[in-house]
Amino acid sequence: MIPLQFHPRAAAWRLDSLPPLSLYIHFPWCVRKCPYCDFNSHEPRSALDQDGYIDALIADLESALPLIWGRRVQTVFMGGGTPSLFSPAHIDRLLRALDARLKLNPDAEITLEANPGTLEIAQFAGYRAAGVNRLSIGVQSFHPGHLSALGRIHGADEARRAAEQASRHFDTFNLDIMYALPGQTLEQALADVEQALALGARHLSAYHLTLEPNTLFAARPPANLPDDDLAADMQEAIEARLAAAGFVHYETSAFALPGHQARHNLNYWTFGDYLGIGAGAHGKLSFHDRIQRDMRHKQPAAYLAGVAQGSQVQTSQPVAHADLAFEFMMNALRLTEGFALSLFNERTGLPLSTILPALEQAQARGWVQRDGDWLRPTLAGQRFLNDLLGLFLPDQD
Template identity: 60%
Template sequence: MIPILPEGAAKPDAQASPADAAHAGAAQAAQAWLKQGSLQLRSLPPLSLYVHFPWCVRKCPYCDFNSHEAKNGIPEAEYLAALRRDLELALPLIWGRPIHSVFIGGGTPSLLSAAGMERLMSDLRSLLPLAPDVEITMEANPGTFEAEKFAAFRQLGVNRLSIGVQSFDSAKLHALGRIHDGEQARAALEIASRHFDNFNLDLMFALPGQSLAELQEDLAQALSWRPPHLSYYHLTLEPNTLFAKFPPDLPDDDLSADMQELIFAQTAAAGLAHYEVSAYARPDCQARHNRNYWEFGDYLGIGPGAHSKLSFAHRIVRQMRYKQPQTWITQCQAGAPLQQEHEVGRDELGFEFMLNALRLEDGFALNLFAERTGLPLSVIDAALQDAQRRGLLEVDHRWIKPSPLGKRFLNDLQQLFLHDA
């Protein structure tokens, strides 16, 4: 068993003790193993599929996703043919592995026609072994909701929606550059709740000029729909966005912290468990697709700019497709949609695993690290002990999870594992 310092143990003095020397020796041995040992994955993790739809009606000023305004319409038939070709080219890498979840994201995938969605779902079913209880999620934005089309999506097999509401306040939506207003947001939820038992609401807080009372009103409206799942993100200014170039007036850190505390309290009172940094769910309604990311599962991404992480017995690879839609379509037709592919180094795997798994409120079982990375937990022993000394981790013989302090300073906690690589 890996030696872990008791929680709250004092930081060692500058003079090394015998225990410190043993710890340093273990760290050196772990690094030597990383250089010489062989990756050993005894079983492959669950596999998900991500399908990217790159077009939207209008690019939001805060958005850094690979999305493009559909100024001249959407080349739907050409895009769907390229998607099928992209998937066919990837099949040898995942042959025979069941797909446990599908996520159709964007952009705004709800711009697809019902006939286009039927073609996509037919292609997925003919080429892939979808699990009997597969979760199939589609992102949808208010302003693109048509009752008949969404009823057709449900009949075609989409069994979960992720609805980009962001706010119910029309003034705030205008400030965010959204194409819908509060009334359209409520109309979209009425349609979604009529046709889908399982749906997620995407909301943001710390919006331009937002007060605590306005946040409370947004949250109350969201909870009144009794959503099975709620994603609540802090608005951040991402590089290469309009907001980064022309920053709006955002709430300060103290007000943002008060907003987050209010979200924690109100979602808990409504029966939504806080299970990941920005995710809240009713029992049995956690997002299986996203949870697979956080537990370092595998995913195949198809479509422009889509990323993949695929495991094999002795290696783990990452891929990225060409980003610009027309370039990706051309490359698919030529049989070469990948722009980048590389094997993840053994010295990177510990950080990559912890970067994802530490986002989970309840952490992860000890054996999951070896199962998903093919490495012994000893390779991150130094960082584990450092994190526990600082009071950022709680560790027992079965489980590792961020402490309350670790949740508050998650970035600092994750960085410790980067330094240990």
């Protein structure tokens, strides 16, 4: 691989090789917005115009093609919102359009997020036939009381049926579960994990319930939330149980059987590139002379109007060189097994000396371990990830 060049005196900066490329597609609607959710999702006020939105996604992609011309797409992720509100026929039309316009890898990972509603479950076979080869299901819990507390519209039986159907049609599928839920005990948190394992999940995403700003839970926090000590016990118990089941804890909240890691997410964590299309979608694209971040209009109506006028991109700006170290580390330090330090230079165009003082501080505090060219966060570094990342923030002066 040709090394990346950085010439501070001339303020020259160049990437001589570009990272892997993924495609993210956002579907911004949910039947009902969950009280903990801070994602770009909206409750439809009328029947969804599925044809119209697919048309807009295709037009959005076509307008972005010059930015990625000739580059091969490794993974596709359809997220939301709830993409499974769209029929298999519409997903099929979208994937055919992608195939006609992009250089998709023959073995590209193509993921669709789904909810365990009765209608969505009935469509799983159709999604597989359309070309989706990985499903990610927002189960959150198998406990009726906890599902109710989270404002979920599916029940425990639907969650189990969704996993059973996913196992029939997909070699790899993910179940999202949450812990530290209102009134949840350690035993109940582990029971959700046991149920997910019994249903044959090859990948689990286990998230601590967080009261995010601008959510209903932030405005009106639920009662009986587990304290920090109990939540930490839940996290440790979940990690230990999944390790005993043969799962690799490869990212902060992600666990997978060997060979079933989410390739799309790994591209994020290794500071790869991704084109984002759809309402509110974010993208990060590298060029030989810059790294650029784009964001589409968040409101579906504004996005659709923007596509019609060729102005769906709300913001587009290069990442400042001073911010690249933090942005890289914010992603790469989520990898529990760590990464080769040479990747920092390859993906940012900056010399390793840029981050050596921060690395020395992190080592002194016991937050990272370095073996030659390999760097990994320690258990303490994983627990205090925000503090660790703070060491890589650009000098405010």
